[in-house]
Amino acid sequence: MKNTKTDFIPIDYDYFDCNGRNYAKIIGRSSKGERICIVDECDVFLWAILRDNVSDKKIKKLIKKISEIQLDTKGRQTKVEKVELKEKNFLGKKVKALKIYATNYKDLHDVADELGMKEIKKRRGYDLGYVSHYIIEKDLTPLKWHEISGKSLDNSKELGGIGMSLDVDKCIKADSIKPVKSKKKTKAQKDFTPKVLAYDIESDELEIGDGEIIMVSLVDNNGFQKVITYKKDNEKISKLPYVEYVEDEAALLEKFVEYVREISPDFLTGYFSDGFDLPYLRARAEKFNVDLALGLDESRPRFSRGRNMSGKIKGIVHLDLIKFIKTAYAQYMKSETLSLDDVAKEFLGEEKNPFEHQHSSKLDYEGWQKYYEYNLQDSKLVIQLFNKFWPDLLEFSKTIQEPVFDVSRAGLSKYVENYILHNLKKFNEIPEKRPTYNDIRERRSSGGVTGAFVYEPTPGLYENLAMFDFTSMHTSIIITHNLSKGTLLKNKKQEKNPIESPELTLKGKKQKFYFSKKQGFFPELMREIFNKRKKFKAQYKKDPNVITRARSNAFKVLSASVHGYVGFFGARYYSLEASASILAFVRKYNKDTIKKIEEKDHKIIYGDTDSISFLIKEKNKKQIKKLLSDLNSELPGIMELELEKIYKRGLWVTTRAGKIGAKKKYALIDKEGKLKIRGFETVRRDWCQLSRNVQDKVLRLVLKDGDEKRALEYVKKIVEKIKNREISIKDLIIKTQLKKSIKDYKSLPPHVVAAKKMKEQEIPVTQGNLVEYYISEPPKGKKARLVREKVKLPGEKGKYNIEYYLKRQILPAVENIFQVFDIKIKEIMKDGKQKTLGDF
DNA sequence: GAAGTGGATATACC
DNA sequence: ACTGGTATATCCACTTC
Numbered sequence: 001m002k003n004t005k006t007d008f009i010p011i012d013y014d015y016f017d018c019n020g021r022n023y024a025k026i027i028g029r030s031s032k033g034e035r036i037c038i039v040d041e042c043d044v045f046l047w048a049i050l051r052d053n054v055s056d057k058k059i060k061k062l063i064k065k066i067s068e069i070q071l072d073t074k075g076r077q078t079k080v081e082k083v084e085l086k087e088k089n090f091l092g093k094k095v096k097a098l099k100i101y102a103t104n105y106k107d108l109h110d111v112a113d114e115l116g117m118k119e120i121k122k123r124r125g126y127d128l129g130y131v132s133h134y135i136i137e138k139d140l141t142p143l144k145w146h147e148i149s150g151k152s153l154d155n156s157k158e159l160g161g162i163g164m165s166l167d168v169d170k171c172i173k174a175d176s177i178k179p180v181k182s183k184k185k186t187k188a189q190k191d192f193t194p195k196v197l198a199y200d201i202e203s204d205e206l207e208i209g210d211g212e213i214i215m216v217s218l219v220d221n222n223g224f225q226k227v228i229t230y231k232k233d234n235e236k237i238s239k240l241p242y243v244e245y246v247e248d249e250a251a252l253l254e255k256f257v258e259y260v261r262e263i264s265p266d267f268l269t270g271y272f273s274d275g276f277d278l279p280y281l282r283a284r285a286e287k288f289n290v291d292l293a294l295g296l297d298e299s300r301p302r303f304s305r306g307r308n309m310s311g312k313i314k315g316i317v318h319l320d321l322i323k324f325i326k327t328a329y330a331q332y333m334k335s336e337t338l339s340l341d342d343v344a345k346e347f348l349g350e351e352k353n354p355f356e357h358q359h360s361s362k363l364d365y366e367g368w369q370k371y372y373e374y375n376l377q378d379s380k381l382v383i384q385l386f387n388k389f390w391p392d393l394l395e396f397s398k399t400i401q402e403p404v405f406d407v408s409r410a411g412l413s414k415y416v417e418n419y420i421l422h423n424l425k426k427f428n429e430i431p432e433k434r435p436t437y438n439d440i441r442e443r444r445s446s447g448g449v450t451g452a453f454v455y456e457p458t459p460g461l462y463e464n465l466a467m468f469d470f471t472s473m474h475t476s477i478i479i480t481h482n483l484s485k486g487t488l489l490k491n492k493k494q495e496k497n498p499i500e501s502p503e504l505t506l507k508g509k510k511q512k513f514y515f516s517k518k519q520g521f522f523p524e525l526m527r528e529i530f531n532k533r534k535k536f537k538a539q540y541k542k543d544p545n546v547i548t549r550a551r552s553n554a555f556k557v558l559s560a561s562v563h564g565y566v567g568f569f570g571a572r573y574y575s576l577e578a579s580a581s582i583l584a585f586v587r588k589y590n591k592d593t594i595k596k597i598e599e600k601d602h603k604i605i606y607g608d609t610d611s612i613s614f615l616i617k618e619k620n621k622k623q624i625k626k627l628l629s630d631l632n633s634e635l636p637g638i639m640e641l642e643l644e645k646i647y648k649r650g651l652w653v654t655t656r657a658g659k660i661g662a663k664k665k666y667a668l669i670d671k672e673g674k675l676k677i678r679g680f681e682t683v684r685r686d687w688c689q690l691s692r693n694v695q696d697k698v699l700r701l702v703l704k705d706g707d708e709k710r711a712l713e714y715v716k717k718i719v720e721k722i723k724n725r726e727i728s729i730k731d732l733i734i735k736t737q738l739k740k741s742i743k744d745y746k747s748l749p750p751h752v753v754a755a756k757k758m759k760e761q762e763i764p765v766t767q768g769n770l771v772e773y774y775i776s777e778p779p780k781g782k783k784a785r786l787v788r789e790k791v792k793l794p795g796e797k798g799k800y801n802i803e804y805y806l807k808r809q810i811l812p813a814v815e816n817i818f819q820v821f822d823i824k825i826k827e828i829m830k831d832g833k834q835k836t837l838g839d840f
Numbered sequence: 841g842a843a844g845t846g847g848a849t850a851t852a853c854c
Numbered sequence: 855a856c857t858g859g860t861a862t863a864t865c866c867a868c869t870t871c
Binding site for chain 1: 855856857858859860861862863864865866867
């Protein structure tokens, strides 16, 4: 066999068994653009952590006994091949542990079950999954350039003939893998961009496989654009250059496979394609007996079971963008839904073709042209979104050292956890195990911990305010005070001068927790995440664009998830005590800082968790910065307070019921006239557009010019319009998400009634949809006490309910704002009510 | 059947 | 179940008079 060498960027990871052993199979590219498959092996082992004070003699005996373990499970013969005694760390403590090598990773769990000996305290490291284990062992980090040398497997029958069965340019059994230093990267390596193909299907039926696939579009980054279809208006052939007709649906599926194989992308990407496009293609392929051989080994897509389906294609990364966007960006997005339409609008500034979905049987020639165009447009949007998010996927994948396939489907806890697992080596740490079902149940029932502190504001309009906030507060606290599961001490006396948490209440008991002064691996790792967050934030400030903003937000999310991870019941490094302590510190720092600012004669207006707003009085920005640096000089470790912004005016209102100030609800305006609105109905999607617009306008008038009189005039005008039925139904639509399936609701709120109506009218609606409805006048002669009795769908004819929109939508949206100026808006509405009553 | 209250539900903030 | 806790607000479900 020939020795060969190449550079290599790993993209897709998989493994296979040959003669009972595991082999990693990694697909990627060389800088020449060749498709390359690397086959490699690594040691397979687990850890048995020994109890303290087990004698050397006993250890020897134990090693002998374990060495003899042989298993015959699932038709595989696995045995313990070697046992070594090692000095390791577990949760930061020195331990003696046996490194137990076995034949097949999948059998490690069964090997662990054989290790019930009393000298063994814990068994660890058998539940990472082979791919993660391999990446950790061999440092073949995804999407980083490597130099590979080894034997060519092309045309070889070795290892099950893998070199012949894969559609790649080269297949190499690796002897040596070396990372390319970033300074030594060639231009071709630096310029690497993956081959991407976006796809989208159209069907009349939304239920998987129920209807025909009418067309499928494909778009790549090199000008390839196709709509494959067999449908047209009679015999009139489209003039659109990208439309390609085939005989029937089966031929469409075959053509689709043909193009994917021809282009052979690194990424096949779609939008909601895990849940719709790919399973649909599979269902139809099964029906017509078409071999959906998309994999590089001509295998069909494989679907994971479970609630969240995901489709895997061998050698090609099937990437459903919606999942990644949901995890990494959803909480920072303005879009009301995660539909392709909304997301494209937000990130690409591009709207989808306005297209009314019609049943395909009703389309004429023009209708079909529009439909083809629309189908292509979706794939175009998908590939543009991929291009936008590629830098982020790349960064995440390199950071947490997991393949893009997994990164794009994982939740935030997995991000944090993988970062830890892939970085334990430098601490000589044995990985903690995943919690068992019982662990999880216990953790969930243990009750929560007390959270952050929110300052109760005094309602009013204020001038000249500053807002300070702590940089990545929870993460800074973990790092500064060395808080984690591993550094938690059993009691105060375990260590001299331990770190002491503020007093807190946990499980109804007032107590404190103590943590080691010795730097723990967990806080140390969090420092790395924290630094990345800082770096990307600075980058965004220097060069603000969509990508730098997205990346900054992405790492903000990751950094902000660290604390959530510690308190997450599914986490390997879960710690209720650490979580409670982190939050106790959060409260303490916020309250202490409030006190210090008050001592400098500033009136505090508001504060939530890590922020504080106060009146700057006659001080200028420089003086405020001085105050800030004074406060910072007193903060320990990496704790840092920063000036978020100075605002010209700010408004806080009462709660709906009482006279106290409402928390999490305020509006600010800076000197450039830019508004920052939080919590108000304006930013809530479950209020009708009219209420949101009216409130937004009122807030603007009040904040910009301090002109509540004009705001009042404006509201009066709107009230008149409502009374005169001059408002379009479209502005009165209320949108509420159906969070559960209809039958699971214990009560029957309006949006569930709307969803039921949709079902009756055969409008597709499922859990997770945003349900739209408006409130109409009650049917004649019928008393409708409940709101739900007046629910109508947007398509249903009817008159909007004047009283409802005045009293339940407009009034609540503006009443509290005017109350700040002692204007009783209710009086104005009352007139309206009498008038409406008079109308009938 | 009006009034009051707690629960269910959705959404936002950090 | 798939990061956490804090908070507001609506409408329903139920009790009471």
